[in-house]
Amino acid sequence: MDRIFKRHMPDSAVSCWSAPQLACLATAYLLVLVSACTEAPAGGADQSAATVDGNGGVGVDGIGSTDTVTGGGDGQTAVDNGTPTGDGSAADGLNPADTPVAKPDGDSPDNGGGGSDTPVSPTDAVVDTKTDSGSSGGDSATGGDASVTNEDFKELLVKVLGPSGREWVQSMGGVTQLSGIAYGSPDEISWSNSNGKSDVIKIAKHWKSSPITLDKGDNHLTVTAKKGTQVVSDTVHITYNPVFAFEGAPDMTPNVLFVNETAKIVVHFSAAAAVKDTEGKSIIDAATISLVEVDELGKPIAGGYTNSLKDSGQGGQCDDVQKDAVYSECVSLTPKDAKTKYFRVKAQVDVGEKYEAWSPVAVVDVVQRFDKTICKGIVDLQSKVKTDYAGAVTAGADWKQAQAGAILALKANETVADAGPASAGGYGVWIRYKTGQLGALSLAPAGMRSSPSAAGPGAALPTYSVGTRRALSLAPFQAEFSKYGGDEAEKHGADLKGKQCPPYAVDASSGSQAYLRWYREMAAYGMIAISGHAEVLFGGLDAEVYNSLGWEHKGAQEVVWSGEPVNCNALSSSTAACNQAGAGCPTGESCVKTTLSGGVCVDSTQADIMRGRVVIGDQTYGFAPAFLRHHLVQSFPQSIIYLGACRTMYNGSLAAQLWGNGAASVVGFSEYVSSEYAYDQGSKFLDGLAAGKSVIQALPTNSGDPKYGGRLRHIGLDEANLNNQALINPSWDSGNLIGWKPVGDGRVISRLGVTIPVAGKYMGIISTGLGFTAQNGSLTQPFCFEKAASELCFFWKFYSEEFIEWCGSQFMDTFTASLKSEAMTTTMVNVYIDSLCPYDCGGKSSCEPGSPSCKCGKDWKTLSQADLIFDQGGVWMTPWQKTCIDVSNFASSGKKMDLTFFATDKGDSIYDTVILLDEVTIK
Template identity: 70%
Template sequence: MPRLPAACTQLLGVRQPILGRWAACAAAAVVGLSAASCTEGDGAATATDATGGGGTSGGDTVAVDGATTGGSDVGAGGDSVTTVDTTAAEATGDAGGATDAGETPDQTSGATDGSTTNPDTAGDTTVKPDGGGSGDAVIAPDGTTSGGDNFKELLVKVLGPSGKDWIQSMGGNSQLSGVAYGAPEEISWSASNGKSGKITPTEKWKTSVIQLDKGDNHFTITAKKGNQVVTDTVHLTYNPVFAFEGAPDMSPNVLFVNENAKVVVHFSATAAIANGQDKPIIDASTIQLVEVDEQGKPIAGGYTANLKDSGQGGNCDDVSKDAVYSECANINAKEAKTKYFRVKAKVDVGEVYEAWSPVTVVDVVQRFDKPTCNAIVSLQGKVKGDYVTAVTGGADWKKAQADAIAALKADSSVADAGPANGNGYGVWIRYKTGQLGALNLAPADMRSSAGAVGPGAALPTFSVGTRRALALAPFQSEFSKLGGDEAEKLGNDLKAKQCPPYAVDAANNSQAFLRWYREMSSYGMVAISGHGEVLFGDMGADVYKSLGWEHQGAQEVVWSGEPVNCSALSGSTATCNQAGNGCPTGESCVKTSLQGGVCVDSTQADIMRGRAIIGDQTYGFVPAFLRHHHVQQFPQSIVYLGACRTMYNGSLATQLWGSGAAAVVGFSDYVASEYAAAQGGKFLDGLANGLSVNQALPTSTDDPKYGGRMRHIGIDEANLKNEALINPSWDSGNLTGWKPVGDGRVVSRLGVTIPVAGKYMGIISTGLGFTAQNGSLTQPFCIDKAQNEMCFFWKFYSEEFIEWCGSQFMDSFTATLKSDTASVKMVDVYIDSLCPYDCGEKSPCEPGSPTCKCGKDWKTLSPSDVNFDQGGVHMTPWQKTCVDVGALGLSGSGKKVDLTFFATDKGDSIFDTVILIDEVTIK
């Protein structure tokens, strides 16, 4: 084909990493359907997916993103099956319900104030077996409970089979499990089909086995204590013997009223591609995006679009036959609201029916105009100034707080205001224009009163799922004078470690933007020092519902370092360039074409939806912020919340736990900065030195000044010790453990080519989707002294073959191992080295002759069944490369090694190259 100028090439659709895997294959085998549908091959390597995300029976459930035991999802992909415990309940006469026997989710520990009863099982032998705690309640890993109530307010949260709002089930029976804090007197469940039941009111609860209706089942868990009533709702979709790989991905997911927006839609559906002679389970022609309401029901006249796996940029699809179905949705919303979307498709699992995916949320908001913002900032500044003047002049703080609330309520812009919960110092404000504000009024030495902002795959040992760490110290300049900043110190300590090697992102003071908190689920260790408060506990039920908050009570609030800056609020949507640069501070680039994309102002959406709080100096966030932004599961992370009252009622911690965090540590009430720095510093030092959460918890005593103490929930054995290669062959279904640059992602297949082993493989390219010229995947790790050989498989596709052999267009692929003292290129190939010896009949020569321009690494080339945007793709067979790492002096060196797979485009970016990588092993 002729080489076309870049201006003539089609635009390709950006795609997020494929986050799921067809789970119906194994289910089909269980019920006696064709087992051949589980086998895929391309002639070079075959694999049989005998597990396909987990076998199922009539009593199994499948989490949207894959559930571990205990209900927390692991990684945003690879649906897994949670088996129902059919011995949990004792029947009652409650309209089909039952009374629960009180079992607990497996392998999790409940709320603990600085202590546990079980010795750690992660392999350490030189520490105290009880973790050093002396707290007032204990939940051991086996779920046993002792001690009294820990939390000061009622809260209930569903954690199993998933902590997500929308869950899938392939079986007709299910169980729900979770936690209830605040010593509830009653817990019950009710379903949309009229059935209900009672649950034994324990801190860790589980329902009886519940029979599902086909389609959507909506469940409400209700906890009561006196006149307190709290609920949590979960939606469970029963698609018999089938589960989608997840919800549709829609980017950007923030839209503004009366503004045109191009939204890129991708949906992974491996089961829509036939395997050999078998008929695919999903009828690809029926895959359709549908706008629905909050309950998942189609909206009359709502948006719909057919999704296609065409490889055409016109419908935002980057590659044909990769089982990702796409569309460019053009949306102009006329009112501020939350929009809901899901995918429907016809499936054939012996029974033909219409199946529905989980739901994706898109925000539509009014822009937050600068005059309104300035008025709010001015009001809050004046009221706080009056409070400080009064207290400094000797007034009682409670009277000064009451005067501040009265002044706020007297302002015409304020709908309501009130004090912090539990005799707390702070004040909250709800404005008539929809925004939420707060004043930090606690004493200056406390981790509640924000001071001035300074300048700007899980192992049996329960190690975190990625060695990426995030250290946020938004008030470092203040804390450095009050005992130090433990989050900053942990970041520095982890950066200095060779083994295990941590890649640390850190932000101090005003650089601790909200965007870092939105990205926490990309990290295995998150350490946050800062200020916190408990607010908004006195708002009406209708207000909580309008805000979409899951917990209808007081909200734990954490303050970021991002200053409230009204002048930074965007009045229109900015654009970013091909490299993803050009967005204003605080906004992020979403690529919508090869040439560039749009800048998304998530902060405005968070403010207008009540997820971000306008403070008197910086922005804060409530649990709904975590619920909205952490669609991607935490990779069994450890999260430290080093601020006041971050474990007051569990509203923050349960959101993190339900989103995949392995353990969450915080403080039960107000604490002095010196106390928090000392207690938090000991805990984080222990983690950095190889201890588990249980072992690292310091002996817990109440803060002698303010009474708070350290508290944790989650898995006691969680730790940071793993130094081996994480997720080496991407069989988690995502990029956990790896850092992508450019186009680096995970796929389950590319046309007829499937992984050499397992269910997934890595892919890098020089320009698929909206990437320009490079793609790479990198991970630092350490090589054990007993390990001597590293091997992996790779397969090279390119549009440069064969026509452009012998030309200046030299796309290349390298695989490199690099330490401080050694570096080796395990693979170093390029177009000409993989072309035939005669460069495609351009330069005749004797095969193997040193005069041959091409063919140095030639095996064979064959036409691919997959076309990119220009067509004419050829591919190599799968090739295996091994290297002796022992001979390179890398084994047992105690030094980190960086493994990098890298593809780049030399000459131009018109014709694309793709490299598949799989079965990375080291032994």
């Protein structure tokens, strides 16, 4: 056996990039590098309804999901030098409206949530082309014939991507259309609805259905692909609420419960449409907003949990802020059985027609605790089998015979339900235990990338640019890979961190610090680079086993290994507490605030193991595609994801989850590759991105690995890039914090009492510890000015419980706004309680207005009593105030800037202060 180090499945850790699907109509494609093109995706068809996914984003009629699409386009497909074909039904451009509510006359008001306002470029469906010069294809070819490859993924897979890649989707109209991907050359594709209707779908890698008429309420649509005796399917649940859609599913934290243990769940549900207008009317009847326990099909459970949600500002009801259009409740549960619990919200709506509308579904896991003795038994067994395997190979046995012997030894163990080899002659072995856990081993010779040592602690196309300049670099095997050329993910993180414009805020982790939590949180990043090990496992299981595991793809799974060591002693036997600042949780657990003074530590890893989302190696934990499907609740912000490990693009099971969840592009390896080859190809690709190239321009054109045949493979948008240097989401009108890094209490709201945004639908908010949050709050974003920029402006509004009673005292909550470069810092706003109080400090001292000796009033405009209260009582507020500064000196420097808004307590943390932020503009 050649001792080339391969990026294959290790026992210790794996890294891989996860890339969200870009909400872009009709530009989906698969690119196998070395040949430049693939066939075009099917175009979308006209729809009479906009469709909203479970997060509030509105889907499109073609592949992918975006904000809102209301019309069709030309749907042309360019093949070989731009020859157009197509049925004329695809959308030519996307008109993002971000609207969960449609007026009865067909117009869509601008009051939605959850989706992004970033428009998607109006491109037609095109075959991906790449000429010798490296330019990318567009509506017509860029010159020369593009070679088209018919190479496909290795096995049958089908995935619904449109109207959304999520499991639960909302539709405001009665007709929809499904679209998605089908790999493995199926003989037949069809769809069926729970109402008994069905139809065939024209076979294509990028398919679309005929228009589908929906019933009012829930429609359970299944797409099935067949090839001989193989059958795979994917189901999407579409809820048809006529001319109305909620902003998303209820947010429920913690979402992990343990059998026979009482737990408190904090529920939040955004419902801006419940706010009354000037005539006292609202679309949602706020008094009817209720949380309901349902089954997996969304039907209410007899005797299940149900309760009203309130926007009261009362901590006892888990509501952080009064009159912010977020409805809340504290739910106390003591589950008796290990199972998945489902919840959704119902409410009465009036859109010309009055009816009961239902939200998408939220999921809560209930699991048995993983017994430490069982865990240690699994680790010991896998270690022994691996040792015996190594001994047999050393004694001269063929590795395939030794692998077969290892599988027989595992099957003979009384704790093992089943075991088998990695797919298509791979080196790994998978194990399914009778107690429900999954395990895996790499049994390759030492020195190959499938058998690393344990990870140690040392060990200007903004239209297509990623939606945030937060970047993540995960290199769990950096120490190992440094012996074989280097680690491309680590290098890329360092390269981005050193860039001036566009500037990237990089989070990097290597060795055993590459915890599973980083992979759970990938959707917060626009650029994700993961190096490591991976393998294709668990093929050939019985259908009932796949169903019991809840895996979407009923076939072999692409499994990626993290750097987090398997530590049976770290498994929690009870729920730990964390403090108000969120500290105090054991390694690998996260703090969820459930009271004003603290919260509970959530052991997501234990739940992931018990649900089959995380795999136990003999060194580290790996994760299956179901892990991504479960944890990536937030959509990727048009991210680019590099999966620098073997077989991460073997059958598309990983990429489908990432793309379906908002990634713009996913790049990985089709088969086994040596570490040297992976570093060379991965570095060229990542270096190209850092240098300003698009994905298609950055992809190397070399042939596959000469020893093992693997090659880079790409799925997604070829124009995706890292080039946007301007402020992203400057006024928070995406409805989320994409682009901004929050610390403490930083969030986005649609209103606070009677105060609405200066412009748009949303505004930012920071506080000194409102509700369950930490004491200080800030929002920061690095960016670069255009050379011609001359002025930066923004609006702010200051609320506090310290007005007016504590004017002139030592209690001095403060708000600052600053602009900082390496060479200079400008404080744009620096106000505090006394500076905003009246000149007489609320009657405490007499002072001539404007006198420099006045203790109070330096920044006073006026104060009025707010129409809401915080936890300590009365609140006063300033009017909206606009601040502008000259930024020409900053702009001429050509250097990166950090824009920071910061609120802090001075004196004590009893009385809360809130600052609203909106309409950040540069001219």
